[in-house]
Amino acid sequence: MADPKTNDLMERIVSLCKRRGFVFQSSEIYGGINGFWDYGPLGAELKRNVKDQWWRSMTQQREDVAGLEATIIMSPRIWEASGHVQTFADLMVECPVTKKRFRADQVEESSGIVYKFSGAKDASGKTSADAFEVMVPAGKPKESALKVAKQFYQLRGLAAPEPIDNGEPAKVDKSTLYSPDSGARLSDPRPFNLMFKTFVGPVESEDNVAYLRPETAQAIFAQFKNVLETSRQKVPFGICQIGKAFRNEVTPRNFTFRSREFEQMELEFFIRPDEAVEAICGEVAKPKGPGHPGEPQTNWGWQMWHQYWVEERIRFYENIGLPRTTLVEYWQKPEELAHYARATVDILFKFPFSKKNEKGELMGEELEGVAARSDFDLSQHQRFSGKSQGVFDEELKISWAKLTPEKQTDLTKRYYETRFKYLTKTGVQAEQAERTAKEDAAGLAKGNYVPHVIEPSAGVDRLTLALICNAYAEEQAPDEKGKMEQRIVLKFHPRIAPIKVAVFPLLKNRPELVKKAMEVRDLLRPHMTVFYDEAGAIGRRYRRQDEAGTPFGVTIDFETLGENAPDQKDTVTLRDRDSMTQTRVNIKDLLGVLLEKVR
């Protein structure tokens, strides 16, 4: 958050979120807990709408995706296979005096004089061999260095220690080697695993360690075979899941953007390896240029599928009110890719707290990554579980038999090479890798392979925050007396707005108005979320709904009762949140008009 102005904007958004019940700090009455956020009534509804839209777009509206809902705690073997146990870590350094830890890449620079000690002797003559270094600001006396050194040695069990001076102090400039807390020289960086650890069962032993999942994706891979066998799907098809995930972030930040408990929406879309596509179709279609490539085709290889999913996902965002102009499509550079990934596109949203480029434009923060992950994931689970994760593809088997021997040899060789590369990259010894890759290549000729995967992986909380930031507007609008005042409004797309319509009787103390308003409320309520409000001036009630992001307001007035103009009997005013225009609609048409707009 470099720019104070954007800082201000973000603060005003955070303040609105609290004031209107979108987001609260978790455990606030106990001082909160860093990195955890709760959704209040409006936030919970907004988030539900986001998840519903995603789930419906993936499952109900498609033939080729099946849903899954797996547990957060799974066998720890899954995280060995995925690599999370070994490599899902930040490098951390520790202050040897205060025991506080810092992310190695985030230690603040400091300058001063460094004193070195080669050990210490205590009153009884016992000597410590531990060397110690401490930096004190220039100008401070040597005693302050001695004091920290004494603390250090005392912690190591030396009572009344006397540090052994190790020669000349040295001037050091802008170093990140010393503790911002005590000045003591920090430990060497050590990896700190970001998975939350717990124990399953009554004994807290290494055998019973389990982790809170750091992503929902792995459960999809672990249940791939079960879903395949029970869902009547065949490759290409996908499995999707929405659910909580946990990462013990060292420095949670940017409101709900980087938190320790969050929710993901992930799809793993399983496809044929390119060699199988080529065997079946004679060729593999390649992208012809940017944009959506249209309906899926049998001759698509991973590149077409990848482009398809990037575009499908951007369409999804547009569909819930994030225009393409608010998004950035970032192609990861070759050196940024994991060794098994063939391409990854990050879809970024320009948050107010995003960094800016040299032109002063917001660069955006990741909402979603769409990764072409080859056959890495299922292959890992196959190796670690010893259970085949391959599929049998009848079409491939039939097509293969009709290929020329040259083509067969060519495809076999290419498939062998990618399998061999995967195996050796993951540590399988060359001889074993050669044997296994040969088997895999022989399997391909019989119609067997491990599917490749395209993974669109989105964060629910990030998207919810993006929708709030995008919807937030401060405008000048006339109050009831025509005087201009500031209006804060959340311009949510009606599809995701927490409340679809607010119903108001013009006056609270006129029973006919109240009765009619309640009838209208009850007419709409089975079909959408309705908020009924009779308290205060109508202008104030509109403003409250503006802040809640309610797209439509229905007011029951004296015209509705037929008191002023008989031809307006049973009509209401329908107010549009964004334009603030009001139109008269007959009550009998109201449900239809609104359903059209909110779906």
Add this chain to the structure above:
Amino acid sequence: MADPKTNDLMERIVSLCKRRGFVFQSSEIYGGINGFWDYGPLGAELKRNVKDQWWRSMTQQREDVAGLEATIIMSPRIWEASGHVQTFADLMVECPVTKKRFRADQVEESSGIVYKFSGAKDASGKTSADAFEVMVPAGKPKESALKVAKQFYQLRGLAAPEPIDNGEPAKVDKSTLYSPDSGARLSDPRPFNLMFKTFVGPVESEDNVAYLRPETAQAIFAQFKNVLETSRQKVPFGICQIGKAFRNEVTPRNFTFRSREFEQMELEFFIRPDEAVEAICGEVAKPKGPGHPGEPQTNWGWQMWHQYWVEERIRFYENIGLPRTTLVEYWQKPEELAHYARATVDILFKFPFSKKNEKGELMGEELEGVAARSDFDLSQHQRFSGKSQGVFDEELKISWAKLTPEKQTDLTKRYYETRFKYLTKTGVQAEQAERTAKEDAAGLAKGNYVPHVIEPSAGVDRLTLALICNAYAEEQAPDEKGKMEQRIVLKFHPRIAPIKVAVFPLLKNRPELVKKAMEVRDLLRPHMTVFYDEAGAIGRRYRRQDEAGTPFGVTIDFETLGENAPDQKDTVTLRDRDSMTQTRVNIKDLLGVLLEKVR
């Protein structure tokens, strides 16, 4: 699971759940993880429908309940206030030889001869003071007892130990004091907390301990004030939440019924204390008999509200297809109630694995508890957080001023007494309790109180399993040639069925049929979950949907194309899953007919 027949039934249900993709064992390819279950495509959809129905019935369809979505990991102080840190525990005993733990109330009885040892000496003459007892089956030689004793002393650091015999062996009958594993005398029972523990932040210290929530309710209490202030609600009103909860059960059992990771749907409905109701209305309405008491009234005290919520919840179950006859309304006996609870009704479902009473009737297992919890929860959080959890009630203040002095004194006294009782029961010293209760009673007169609460708390997984068990039927039905065969069918209520309608072209190899069927699919799909299936004989396809619980099947046949009877052009057969009857419906009426049935 006493009865082998019900055992069989449950096994067949479990098998169907696996076969059709309702429920899989978590991490199955790695041998599973005890107490964790995943929902496959149909199960995920079923569970979603259950949650949606609950959420909509609580929020969208009511004025007086607001939603919340809080985190699973919260400040550990919350679990101190709720009592979970101190008392949410099972008593466990440990085998001193194998270190295995058992629930103290579940140790199997064993009989045999008990040998006692008062210590052991090792080769170098070092002696252990630990006494040891072990039971061996009658008839086994003393050497087997000695062997276990040696293991015991070896674990305590004695190399080649020689146990010191402590006199005569004793015969013991049906004792639960000895380890089923080794025969060693078990440890004394110690409490084992059922909360999963983890650490937040990079340091694994006591300061950073946190727990996975064992219930969703506490977050509602912790955010009570925030929701109250932002949602424009006032007492009486409720806050509801759906979400995962975790209990480190020692013995998870009965499929998904008692698992370690599960989902809850909880409502906390906040009401006025009876004294406030009496001050406002002059009296407190009491239940007049069984049944639903109708629309909420201002003069309801906790008893009416409690009855109301019990009946509302039963209506909910009826509404999604669990008839009242499958449920049991169990009123907890006074000795079963927590000290702060005024009444609790458990709503039980008669699962196949439920215990039977002496008449052989299934007694049922808990789906939901509806508890009248007094003002215990908010009062605890008020004490532990130091932040007022009280509300100001304008109506009460106004009414109070109009009461006679006698009435004021009477209500003040009664309110004082309940507050004093709460405070002393929770460990506040008498003098302090007296002072605080006096303040609380004085506050009441000014319109201030801590709300009481009615808590309907339901388990999503239990309900989902109940719906599956209730829907499961094995019937005899004719196959396509009229021969009787077994039909397995899940008779879900259309509201919660994972798939609402299946669409079939009669024959897969007739493009006109396939084209028309896809048109029908696309017509219905925006409005409900549709499964399109063209593979296999139509009878087989019906049976597959019977097992999936799909209530309706639509077949596109030659009549649809107008080939046989011109007047049947553009009509389809609509098959009813339960009656298996088929009716012809015009395609233009189809959506309306189905929407009517599935809503």
